[in-house]
Amino acid sequence: GEDVEQSLFLSVREGDSSVINCTYTDSSSTYLYWYKQEPGAGLQLLTYIFSNMDMKQDQRLTVLLNKKDKHLSLRIADTQTGDSAIYFCAEKDSGYALNFGKGTSLLVTP
């Protein structure tokens, strides 16, 4: 399948902003997603963006999409310790399955 790449680890201090980056190779991606996985839990959809959008904001979350560079980012404002989790970037083309990155482990320290 097409590649989705993420950095594996990010550490931030509580109250700071977190930025998690993702690159993908499939130019036919129609939707791009950010999922959150907490220990022992399933994946929870945080937000998604349609490929004809540049930005989407939802409370503390801001998604930026640079379609030319195939770069997606998730910014979490005022990061809290409860935001510590693994964040997965995923893309969907015209098919049915999601193509996931390996996930970024976010550690928020007090």
Add this chain to the structure above:
Amino acid sequence: GAGVSQSPSNKVTEKGKDVELRCDPISGHTALYWYRQRLGQGLEFLIYFQGNSAPDKSGLPSDRFSAERTGESVSTLTIQRTQQEDSAVYLCASSLAVGRTYNEQFFGPGTRLTVL
């Protein structure tokens, strides 16, 4: 139900044994997906169902893997003659439909399979 449920939550088996993993999707969701998550890896797509049909089985890693779905509801993923490389978390997801438009996939908590 309120969400996607999977059972068992943990399964430890010996190499060579068969295992069955179960997924109960959200009621009314016609599409169901199985993914595998190996340690430190992203999710690997295995198979999806539209209703009770699985149009594309090419994601299954080998012929030891099979899946079925009945009544447009429960699905079972069966792994025969398990190998150590089958150790992973197996995640199930469901969505209202399969298609080109946005269809949020809701994930279950997964079954952690350990093959000794």
